[in-house]
Amino acid sequence: MTNISASKRKPGRPAKGGLEFGDTREALLRSGTELLTEKGFNSTGLDEILKRVNVPKGSFYHYFKNKEAYGCAVIDNYSQYFIKKLNSHLLNEEHPALDRLQAFMQDAMQGMEKYDYKRGCLIGNMTQELGSTNACYRDKLSKAFAIWQSLVADCLELAKQQGALAKDTDSTLLADFFWIGWEGAVMRSKLSRDNKPLELFSAQFFQLLPKP
Amino acid sequence: MTNISASKRKPGRPAKGGLEFGDTREALLRSGTELLTEKGFNSTGLDEILKRVNVPKGSFYHYFKNKEAYGCAVIDNYSQYFIKKLNSHLLNEEHPALDRLQAFMQDAMQGMEKYDYKRGCLIGNMTQELGSTNACYRDKLSKAFAIWQSLVADCLELAKQQGALAKDTDSTLLADFFWIGWEGAVMRSKLSRDNKPLELFSAQFFQLLPKP
Numbered sequence: 001m002t003n004i005s006a007s008k009r010k011p012g013r014p015a016k017g018g019l020e021f022g023d024t025r026e027a028l029l030r031s032g033t034e035l036l037t038e039k040g041f042n043s044t045g046l047d048e049i050l051k052r053v054n055v056p057k058g059s060f061y062h063y064f065k066n067k068e069a070y071g072c073a074v075i076d077n078y079s080q081y082f083i084k085k086l087n088s089h090l091l092n093e094e095h096p097a098l099d100r101l102q103a104f105m106q107d108a109m110q111g112m113e114k115y116d117y118k119r120g121c122l123i124g125n126m127t128q129e130l131g132s133t134n135a136c137y138r139d140k141l142s143k144a145f146a147i148w149q150s151l152v153a154d155c156l157e158l159a160k161q162q163g164a165l166a167k168d169t170d171s172t173l174l175a176d177f178f179w180i181g182w183e184g185a186v187m188r189s190k191l192s193r194d195n196k197p198l199e200l201f202s203a204q205f206f207q208l209l210p211k212p
Numbered sequence: 213m214t215n216i217s218a219s220k221r222k223p224g225r226p227a228k229g230g231l232e233f234g235d236t237r238e239a240l241l242r243s244g245t246e247l248l249t250e251k252g253f254n255s256t257g258l259d260e261i262l263k264r265v266n267v268p269k270g271s272f273y274h275y276f277k278n279k280e281a282y283g284c285a286v287i288d289n290y291s292q293y294f295i296k297k298l299n300s301h302l303l304n305e306e307h308p309a310l311d312r313l314q315a316f317m318q319d320a321m322q323g324m325e326k327y328d329y330k331r332g333c334l335i336g337n338m339t340q341e342l343g344s345t346n347a348c349y350r351d352k353l354s355k356a357f358a359i360w361q362s363l364v365a366d367c368l369e370l371a372k373q374q375g376a377l378a379k380d381t382d383s384t385l386l387a388d389f390f391w392i393g394w395e396g397a398v399m400r401s402k403l404s405r406d407n408k409p410l411e412l413f414s415a416q417f418f419q420l421l422p423k424p
Contacts, residue, residue, distance in 0.1 A: 040341055042255045120340075127403045128332075128340035129252055141403055177393075177416040180409055184396025191339045191353055197392055204389040208420040 025063045027053040032074045033081075037122040038115070040129050041071060071126075072136045078122040079144040086148060090155045097159035098206070101152065105182075105202045109195045112186070117193040124183040149175045166210035178205065237275045239265040240282070241289045248286055249334040250327070252341050283338075284348045290334040291356035298360060302367045309371035310418070313364065317394075317414045321407045324398070329405040336395040361387045378422035390417065 031052040035044045046067060050060055064070040089104040090097075112120065123144050130137045153175035159165045181201055188197035243264040247256045258279060262272055276282040301316040302309075324332065335356050342349045365387035371377045393413055400409035 040252075040254065042252065124399070125340060128337060128399050133330075138403060138405075145400070145403075173412060173416060176409075176412050177420075180396040180400055180413050181389075181393035182396070183399065184392040184394070187336070187340050187395065187399070188357070188392055191350060191357075193350075197388075200385060200388050201392050204385060208389075208422070210420070 021063075024053070024055060024059070028055060028060070028063060028070070029074055029077045032070060033078050033122060034119075036071070036074055037078075037119040037125060040125060042129065068134065068136060071130075071134075072140055075123065075126060075137065075140040075144065079140070079147070082123070082144070083147060083151070086151050090151055096162055096164060097155050098164050098209075101155055101159075101178075102202070102206070105198065108186075109198050112189050112198065113195060117190050120186045120190045121183060124186055127183070128187070145179060149179050152178055163212050166212050169210050174209075181205065233275075236265070236267060236271070240267060240272070240275060241286055244282060244286045245290050245293075245334060246331075248283070249290075249331040249337060252337060253283060254341065280346065280348060283342075284352055287335065287338060287349065287352040287356065291352070291359070294335070294356070295359060295363070298363050302363055308374055308376060309367050310376050310421075313367055313371075313390075314414070314418070317410065320398075321410050324401055324410065325407060329402050332398045332402045333395060336398055339395070340399070357391060361391050364390055372424075375424050378424050381422050386421075393417065 028049065031049050032044075035049055035052070046057065046060065050057055060070075064073060085107065086104060089100050089107060092100050092103070095103065123141055126137060127141050149172070153171045156165060156169065156171035156174055160167060160169055160171065165171075182198075185197045185201035189195060191197075240261065244256075244261050247261055247264070258269065258272065262269060272282075276285060297319065298316060301312050301319060304312050304315070307315065335353055338349060339353050339357075361384070365383045368377060368381065368383035368386055372379060372381055372383065377383075394410075397409045397413035401407060403409075
């Protein structure tokens with residue numbers, strides 16, 4: 001968690017419950033990420049988010065202009081967390097490129113299982129719920145997908161160099177295809193409450209990949 | 213629309229606004245299908261659904277026990293409509309099997325465009341929003357996917373017989389894979405507000421299909 005020194009704290013507002021400004025903001029983002037991923041944006045009240053981290057409503061507006069600005073910050077927060085998770089697998093030089101993608105998928109499946117298939121992917125959930133309605137969300141969500149896609153495209157490009165994919169494979173299109181399908185699989189796993197859709201998508205994706 | 217004769221109408225309740233019992237029920241389902249597809253279940257109030265078809269709140273409970281029962285009926289209604297749409301393409305003997313699937317995808321893209329990419333697929337939307345929370349919805353949504361998958365599996369099996377797919381293709385797994393990805397593409401098209409994700413998914417899917 002970020003620890004902002006007292007001199008950087010906004011004047012006239014004491015830290016709540018002993019938490020520093022940055023800590024409280026982080027706690028609010030964490031609380032929102034959990035609740036919005038599980039229940040969706042429209043079903044989650046501000047009160048519930050605040051209650052979880054013991055922050056009074058008046059203080060919320062010290063950290064965020066409104067619920068929309070908060071939603072945008074939650075998307076940023078999740079996207080950054082997810083980039084780290086992705087890179088921890090996709091840049092892992094101990095394994096060949098396609099094994100790294102496989103390892104990410106396994107990790108994601110464990111994550112789904114850990115939360116009893118209730119959470120899924122915040123970016124996917126918010127795309128479905130709010131993707132068509134709000135300019136700030138659309139922008140943030142689109143950028144998140146664009147970054148994830150470019151990371152997977154790099155990984156597939158490496159797989160080509162390693163001789164695991166046909167030389168004429170378009171890594172960018174294939175990475176886009178991967179994310180379109182993977183988010184679909186995450187959604188279906190919430191419904192089936194098991195990893196079967198994720199496993200099925202993963203197995204078919206690897207089976208259909210153009211061989212060298 | 214169903215037209216139930218006066219003798220079948222529930223006693224003691226006059227038809228509202230001149231509509232027969234069955235007509236009013238159908239109008240409520242149509243209104244709900246439109247609103248739930250566009251705005252989601254939790255964001256759509258009963259008042260809004262009723263206002264659209266000029267039905268007073270008291271009457272609603274004459275047709276449906278509660279909002280949940282209504283949601284289940286809306287899913288059934290949409291699923292039936294969609295099976296007809298799918299079959300109109302997949303059983304069209306004027307074209308080879310894979311062209312039929314392609315034609316369905318084109319039709320769906322036109323549907324997305326028609327509603328300015330705001331609606332998407334009711335089954336996909338409700339899966340994302342409610343799939344993990346409610347037994348009745350989960351059951352209805354799972355069954356809808358199972359039927360759609362079996363229709364596409366039959367089509368892919370025919371494509372095999374027609375020599376357009378490798379003989380060892382597992383049509384069932386491939387059909388599951390198709391629906392997982394297609395719903396992902398519908399979701400992404402709501403975000404990009406164009407058909408690019410649908411077109412990309414379609415092109416990649418056909419390109420990756422195992423050739424005979």
